[in-house]
Amino acid sequence: MDTTTAAAERGITRATRRKLPGWNEYTPTIILFLLPTLVFMVLFVVWPIINSFELSLYQWNGISPTRDYIGLNNWTRLISDRVFWKAFGNNLIVVVLSIAVQMPLALLLAIMLERTTNLVVARFLKTVYFFPMLMSSVAIGILFKYIYDPSFGPLSQALKALGLASLNRQWLGDPGIVLYSIIAVICWQYIPFYMILFLAALTGIPEDLRDAARIDGANEGQYYRYIAVPIISGTLRTAVVLSLIGSLKYFDLIWVMSEGGPNNASELMATYMYKKAFPSFEMGYGSTVASALFLIVMGVGLITMKLTRRFETKV
């Protein structure tokens, strides 16, 4: 009995040594728990991505039982496709403005909320600020379509009432303005999300640090500038990366409010992909746009992660 157990133990040790580093007795359990997620990930994320790349090599209308292999023709077409690059440029504008507007405002609101000592007021403001985040994008899009109506919308009415009628614009009809009109709404929708993120990080800072800073003679501004914000820089980095990736693959509000128009003025890569794959019956080319979108988001995401690695903290 004794000898067999010992032999078995030795057998296990030997087997363990031969296995991958980090492999231990929990590993099978871990795999078992992850398996459902992994299966769904492969089935609904990894496989469609591979499939899109494959489809990008074909000319296919999406319904025909046959499809023509055309090699890299779709990709050469993409490279000289004026609309795609216009959409890419628009995506960059969304990225820059989203980060430049959303991050500072969200941080400012978070600091304000953290400093509000009256708990009732703080809770009330938190709820109010968080409200846009709770609405569906489609509802927000339709709401702002009415707000932006150049004759009936509250915005134009308000401008008229203030005697600023000359500032009134065709908010969603003017190709030079439409993108910015929609970005404003995107910011309105997403600032609360980052605000809550920052607020959680700020309240996570031990109160002792603030007290210590006070004793050392730091005022509130200095506390945030030199202590609080550097401590939550990990959260800031996460927020920037999230906003960046979200902006690159953005779709909803643009689709609801302008469908990328007028004349592609607010076209984004994702709306262009949808237009090609479905209404135009060009599934092959639509897949090419989708694959390019995937490569761009992946590339930009990886580079940003690498460049901002030094801000990584446990917060």
Added chain:
Amino acid sequence: MRKLSLLVMILLMVGAGAAVAQDEPITIDLWHIQSTGDGPQLIQQAADRYMADNPHVTVEVVPMQNDPYKTRILTAMGAGDPPCIFISWGGGPLYEYVQANQVVDLTDYMTADNYTEHFLPASLSNATFDGRIYGVPVENTAIAVLFYNKAIFEEYGLEPPETWDELLTIVDTLVENGIAPFSLANRTKWPSSMYYMYLVDRIAGPEVFASAANRTGETFTHPAFVQAGEMIQDLVNRGGFIEGFNGLDYDTGQSRMPIYANQAAMTLMGSWELGNFLSENPDFYENDLGFFPFPAVEGGEGNPTNVVGTVGDNYYHISTACEHPDEAFELIQYLIDDESVALRIESGRIPPVAGVAELLEDPIQQEIMRMVEAAESVQLWYDQYLPPELGEVHKDLMQALFAGEITPEEQAEQMEAAVAEYFGA
């Protein structure tokens, strides 16, 4: 004698066998987009009656919304799992399905017992390719007409115009008085195409477009296409359209609101708009709503009785993946039998069946039907007639043309280039 009785017995057995086979339960699924108003009921009642008459058949009716449907039917076909019965608007997209061998050729069903005579002749053309019929027209007859606000016309002493020049005079009068002549919500692009289609038709007749689209001689650089573009830009420059029209959304009523508010006088829209006027603003519908046909263009070759629109609206098709096409076709016939026709008329539609004019009671519907019957031709919407890829190009170009971002010549050339490339490839 014995031989005969044997034969009879065999026949009886075969007959019984067939009867047994018939009684095996089967399921037919049907996707449609009559999702608003009493639309779902119109389809369901027909399915219920069919099931009552054929107890072994279960009909699964799936109502869907317009735009999600377009994506779902494509995905279902691409995945090889389409429903037994589905709808289309005929024209170019249907032709894609036909070429992809996704649609059953219904010619034999339709010609049996002269069933085609049940329909208005114009209704079958949008579902007929190379002489074969692929769909049954069911839902509605819709043509684009110019709706106008009678109160505004009365205030400025205006009369419905008969020619384009008369229309321009009206436009100028309205602009001088600070009223937008035309309301237009062009975010989805197809509403602006209606003005262009009518102008081309009035200038040169329907043959030019048909010939250019089917590559049988003409091209999209024909002077009629350029002239129509020039007339549209002239109208835009006169202040003919409401401010910001390219950003307004038809689906949320932004083209009708200015008309209700007496800020815009007219709009060119399909006759389904009557239903919207009626449900959104019954007072306006009763008292102030009028409509007139698109005016003639001086010196134009097109017959001013011609209309742009669709006779049939939705066509019902059987997919090649369907295992029971005979039952499916029978079910489709229930959708447009006398009882269904009566119900459709009751809900304000004009089903595309022969003799429908005598069944209509509403004066506005009668007037629309008179226009359809008097029309020398009914031009199907370009974006439905053309292959989907080109339909999208046309709509994009219309938005740019109305915005003044391209010249009429550029519009014509870019359309021609896209069409030439599509058919050359």
